[in-house]
Amino acid sequence: MSEEATVQQHGYWPPGLPREVVYRGGEKPIHEYLFDNEREIPDRVAYIFYGREVTWGELGQSVRKVAAFLKEKGVGKGDRVGLYLQNCPQYPVAHYAVQMIGAIVSPLNPQYKDAEVEYQLSNAETRAVIVGEDLLATVQRVKPNVPGLAVVISTAYADYLPEEPALEVPAFLRERYPVEGDVVDLLSILKDYPPLAEGEPVDLWNDISLMTFTSGTTGRPKGAMLTFGSALYKTAASMMANQVEPDGCSLAVAPFCHIAGMNSGVYMPVYTRRTTVILPRFDPETVVRAFEVYRCDMWYSIAPMLRAILDMPGIQERDLRCIRNNPATSFGIPVTEKLADEWKALTGCQIHEAAFGLSETHTSDTFMPKERIRWGSCGIPMPENEIRILDIETGAPLPQGKSGQIAIRNKGVFKGYWKRPDATAETLRDGWVHTGDVGHFDEDGYLFFTGRIKEMIKCSGYSVFPEDVEALMLRHPAIRQCAAIGIPDEKRGETVKLVVVLHPDYGGRVSKQELIDWARENMAAYKYPRTIEFRDSLPATGAGKVLRRLLKN
Template structure:
């Protein structure tokens, strides 16, 4: 859709951006020159200045290239919770001209093995508590296996005494790993202060290879260059009015694109300050926002729902927050209203994916729509097409969201089959198929209608789970909701809702109460025929509810208990 037809395009935001032709590492050096003593990262009572960060990045790049033989274009696995060492390792790998392979800290050895084999990484940088998952893969004598691991302890560099009792034990744990061939201490490597390569990487060099979770089969590596990451990075800055004196809260995991951009690349590019948490803790987040006057926070709705349900949120001064943004799921209307009325904060919903380096669509900050992906942002083209014919659909019709833009990845790593099915030509341009069903209204705002395969077919009627979930959130007892499809002999599929109740309502309402209430608030075919209360809902590292996992579990459970058929 052309921006010329968008009546609510933010004033002062250009339709296209003049993107810098420099690598991400350029900004670490520039920030160190401009603001040498400014805090780059604040973590559990420690402060890392930009001058110190730059020195650590340079030293790690020198060690990787001169001691571990890392060459330009090599992939290096990075696996850790959020911490200053992660920041130095991330940019140190890039400064060496290599490619970061960020891995979820919760991965199993078999999953790590897949990432190593698929990416071809021979060197890894790992937090010490994750070594048990990596050590079986370390075989220095095998040129085709993992040959070296740089290890860090979070406690290295922390104050002698923790600043509060909220610091996790894993962060306070002292350095303790075996003396084994192939293991190298990250701080020991930095202490050698070996010079980095004379030349920085180029803007069109690969810099990060994040893997998508995937809907089927193995995860796929997304090939991003410094230029594609910067395109998304710069667009987010301009769109939301962020600047060098912004203070960012980095809670979303840095190994995921939301945290990588919103809590790492964007603030470092600006020369801003990052206040970092090793893992999600609502009370700690509230304390840090108040203490450091945090202005900017990127978080998924599930994290914010948990945050504002915590008593600490009401007890802290959150007035510094000026930009609260995220995506991954629709923000429930009732929660958005709570943020606006009680805290005076408007949640800026946006849309992006690993393949687009996060930021792609965004709601205009001054004129957002609720539960909306937003409009196209600078340099982006997005359309709605028929998933079968790939022909563009008219306004209002539901189809597959396809897109192109400077932030789009080059393609999937060594997976030509996936590239063939994901890219196609439209109007002489190459577009990417997101696999998301959406529609666009007459004002150019896009609305999610769920994944192509995330739909409940009830007697031929299509039910979008997100719509049912948003309605369920209006019930005062519901804290979290996940709607899935389960098979039914008569209707084909039934709508099932897995619900987490708020503590005050536990034992006070029944599953049937929720079913009866739903019948009064939505069409009969959308009403959940099965409701089950659960203590928690499983989530990804960035807070997205794992609906597919739940759907598979419930289908297996119901299949094993046919006597529990629903009416």
């Protein structure tokens, strides 16, 4: 580690936690950890899907069979393969089959529509796609416009449902959809193909295994190229820092297509040998029931999920005392000490902010020390991870307490954007990822995220970060969620508009002007919102991140 990485050296560091990452089974791709599990614990349960148990032995054999099929069809090292699926057992099968042959996983959000799917498949020059039956029609409509797309594999979620489900199954999982044209059924591959014995050799720290599309700091989504080593490093570092015990049971609800959901639902289970209960979407009752049935001891969640469970009628009579490790992320609703106290009273588990991170760094760049939680912060840098704060205008490093652009360097950062050398040069400089995010370190080396440069609002020459306005406004008891955006102003350049979702019991009881007056009293004059709009909900990604750009339309 360089002498410039002062945060870990001079800030707080948990007693007993190594500063260097120790890999449980050595430095190798995570799919090789999967095959270790297949060989050493074949009868232990890897995944549970509404009561259907998939063992490590079955998972390993399924991966090998799909890999054999793809290889036979000419898909090879470096080819991009789209995964367009809901959370399901087929997802890790497909993910690791692609990586076993040295190809590159390119996840697509199952909420994407035709234009978004066509854009990503075309941009990535996708060779093959593995798709849920519910989404197959979209792929077939855009396929004529994706000339390189040669292989389409579809799968029915119902193929992995048990005869007597242990949890209530959403109707869409039971549906059967018409499969027409040149499409291969995944189930037929699992029945007919012999397993591939050996995978493609890869260069752990240089060969690309994942191309996740992200807007980065500017523009349309771009393919961020991450190596096999990126996944290994961040998985191992996260498990160490967050004290994840092996061989337990986790609940996976966050979308696997999203980098955080992928870490918790695809990589972490294999690396730690934990059994993982898969749910394709969040439903409070089903999540609570999953805890009661399977006694899951770990769950990566987002704050709105916790709030929804806490607000369930009769929740105090339910048994959630099995939860011991619950990192949570602030999306729309912040992870506050008050929320944590409520959750602990219900479950006995202390939640904490999960991490700061982005797709270009395989996320999880910080962690929150459980013995010293600092509310409002993102925690401290992961082992072997350097974070700097840079002056937004000059790029010069700033001292603790000063706010600027967050820059990150570690051996797992991305190799660049697919066929976008211009965007790569702007974001990746001398191994440092310039995140486009703004924050500062406190005196103990805790990182505080305060906004995004590209979403910065310029009011009368002052820089206003939406997250700052939102955090302040969420202190008002009437506001459940809010999002701040900039709108044109002839005199001030821009002014702040706040889109608000009220708590149900405040509907009709608080006016827009009352909120503006409260804001004027509680924040700087240049910053407070001049305009308020009430809405029933805010547009958000599948992972729950509010899409401010859609509020400007």
